Amino acid sequence: MLANLKTQLKTELEKSLKESFSTEDFLPSVELEIPAEKSHGEFACNIALKSARIFKKSPLDVAEQFREIFQKSLHNTPLQERIARIEVKKPGFINFFLTPLALYEVLGQILQEDKTYGGSDFGGRKKVQIEFVSANPTGPLSVAHARQAAVGDALANILNFIGFDARREYYVNDGGNQINLLGESIKCRAIEIWGGAARLPENGYQGEYIKDIAKAFIEKNNIKNLDEAKAKDTAGFRHFGVDYLLGVIKNDLDDFGVHFDCWAHETGIATQENMAAVLEDLREKGFLYEKDGALWFKSTDFGDDKDRVVKKSDGTHTYLLPDIVYHKNKYDRGFEKIINIWGPDHHGYIPRIKAAAQALGKERDSLEVRIVQLATIYRDGQPVSMSTRRGEFISLREVIDEVGVDAARFFFLMRHMSGHLDFDLELAKKETPENPVYYIQYAHARIHSINKKAQEIKLVPQAGNFSLLKEEEELDLIRKLGGLPDILMICYDELDPYALVSYLLELATLFHKFYDRHRVIGEDMALSCERLALVNATRIVLANGLRLLGLNTPERM
RNA sequence: GCGCCUGUAGCUCAAUUGGAUAGAGCAUAUGGCUUCGGACCAUAGGGCUGGGGGUUCAAGUCCCUCCAGGCGCGCCA
Numbered sequence: 001m002l003a004n005l006k007t008q009l010k011t012e013l014e015k016s017l018k019e020s021f022s023t024e025d026f027l028p029s030v031e032l033e034i035p036a037e038k039s040h041g042e043f044a045c046n047i048a049l050k051s052a053r054i055f056k057k058s059p060l061d062v063a064e065q066f067r068e069i070f071q072k073s074l075h076n077t078p079l080q081e082r083i084a085r086i087e088v089k090k091p092g093f094i095n096f097f098l099t100p101l102a103l104y105e106v107l108g109q110i111l112q113e114d115k116t117y118g119g120s121d122f123g124g125r126k127k128v129q130i131e132f133v134s135a136n137p138t139g140p141l142s143v144a145h146a147r148q149a150a151v152g153d154a155l156a157n158i159l160n161f162i163g164f165d166a167r168r169e170y171y172v173n174d175g176g177n178q179i180n181l182l183g184e185s186i187k188c189r190a191i192e193i194w195g196g197a198a199r200l201p202e203n204g205y206q207g208e209y210i211k212d213i214a215k216a217f218i219e220k221n222n223i224k225n226l227d228e229a230k231a232k233d234t235a236g237f238r239h240f241g242v243d244y245l246l247g248v249i250k251n252d253l254d255d256f257g258v259h260f261d262c263w264a265h266e267t268g269i270a271t272q273e274n275m276a277a278v279l280e281d282l283r284e285k286g287f288l289y290e291k292d293g294a295l296w297f298k299s300t301d302f303g304d305d306k307d308r309v310v311k312k313s314d315g316t317h318t319y320l321l322p323d324i325v326y327h328k329n330k331y332d333r334g335f336e337k338i339i340n341i342w343g344p345d346h347h348g349y350i351p352r353i354k355a356a357a358q359a360l361g362k363e364r365d366s367l368e369v370r371i372v373q374l375a376t377i378y379r380d381g382q383p384v385s386m387s388t389r390r391g392e393f394i395s396l397r398e399v400i401d402e403v404g405v406d407a408a409r410f411f412f413l414m415r416h417m418s419g420h421l422d423f424d425l426e427l428a429k430k431e432t433p434e435n436p437v438y439y440i441q442y443a444h445a446r447i448h449s450i451n452k453k454a455q456e457i458k459l460v461p462q463a464g465n466f467s468l469l470k471e472e473e474e475l476d477l478i479r480k481l482g483g484l485p486d487i488l489m490i491c492y493d494e495l496d497p498y499a500l501v502s503y504l505l506e507l508a509t510l511f512h513k514f515y516d517r518h519r520v521i522g523e524d525m526a527l528s529c530e531r532l533a534l535v536n537a538t539r540i541v542l543a544n545g546l547r548l549l550g551l552n553t554p555e556r557m
Numbered sequence: 558g559c560g561c562c563u564g565u566a567g568c569u570c571a572a573u574u575g576g577a578u579a580g581a582g583c584a585u586a587u588g589g590c591u592u593c594g595g596a597c598c599a600u601a602g603g604g605c606u607g608g609g610g611g612u613u614c615a616a617g618u619c620c621c622u623c624c625a626g627g628c629g630c631g632c633c634a
Binding site for chain 1: 559560561562563569570571572573574575576577578579580581582589592593594595596597598599613614615627628629630631632633634
């Protein structure tokens, strides 16, 4: 594939430079990039521009000198018949043009590797954990969580595809004040149902769904009157509420196509014993001190703005402590890399949790925190204000019902996750395919139609020789197909599936362009077979990409 | 007040991480199916990349500084 060729070429060029300039590595390293402009070849190298100063010559002269060295170095290597020519262009770029053979090899490889094309063993089976969504079980999931779910799931797919052992985890905050409030809110509604007067606690949950939970509780526990409702312990309501809402959350995520490998419960991990053990550990290492009657964690030792309280003067712990315990637990389970995907409201929390990881004796970079920006929902052109407590928000369920799973998931992935996302419900609800997911899936379905037709007339894709593919649109398509492995590496570097989305859109564009100008099944049998191979390679790449994003690969639409 | 993010075509966003002439979609205007799926394709207009300075062969991208918007700041979770 192209990625292999690129590395081979890079290695060869570096070797040739080392031989030509025996003095140590005073030269910048060879970088090959894929130029945006076709007339600049398949690979471009900027090393002459970067080293012109060292030679005290013009970049163009240096480029010419390098070009000759490169040219010679390719003699009698496998690269010789794959690099057509090397050109020097304007400011001092050295451009490499591939032979058709090199491009045809890409096709052969894709057809052979099929479902595994684009994947690799890059990750070396390294254990990676991706924790995402992790919404408190105090209400249904909102669109904010939906976006995190779409991003996290796709990212996990990609990491596994390139050889990591990535696990999806949902952290269930089933302890703490918010959960108490949930229990009290449900109890309040239960009392109201039996005609009693009860005031919601301050900051209690006001959503309609609380009433549903109260009803379910009454039914389950066979409560027959007001007194029985009043007599029930808040803890009972709390546990019931958490279970109920977790069921709703799991169900919604399931329907959204997101399946977690592990649901980690705070109450099972951040036990009193475990918290005490972590405090003891931190104390021994000298990262704790007392001030104003509280216990402080010296997060400033690791770059945080200020130290953080872990135990308040009233003896209760802050939220940071169970979080540290939880992260220790992650490491204890053998994860070498931990990725947390959080909402923007947790942004300020990153320095202290990374500090905690370091205090636990881990590498700072073994913990990566990525923020997925909020999606702003527009209804009738107006942004919808959201508040979980008031129960005013668009839920994941509503999005699934209104715009469908594929459209919704794609929409959430359509921007870099660090960027804000405007989600116009009215627009998304329209059946008109303004949503580009159809554009990509349509390309896939079209190819399936071609295959069906080909089968009818017993036409079989060419396997090895593609020398009849010479049209501009054909070669452009092949070049793009060869780029998938590189794109997945970008996704890995950025820990963001976005690059793949944009790649698939470009690939679909090139396919539609090709389709519009050339017939696959025509009178020339040999050509038809080769084009059939080309569109099938395209189908493979589209399908692999769509699958990684968690989208369907429809054969008809 | 401090910190982070964002600012690119009328609108929503790209730009292979510092590369060559800043690109798509939507919208607007015009054109293309006796054919493998028209949910497609083609052509056109539209830009001082918020302003200013700096770094270098090269800046939308990096640094400084203003301007505008969003978010976060707790012995809350």
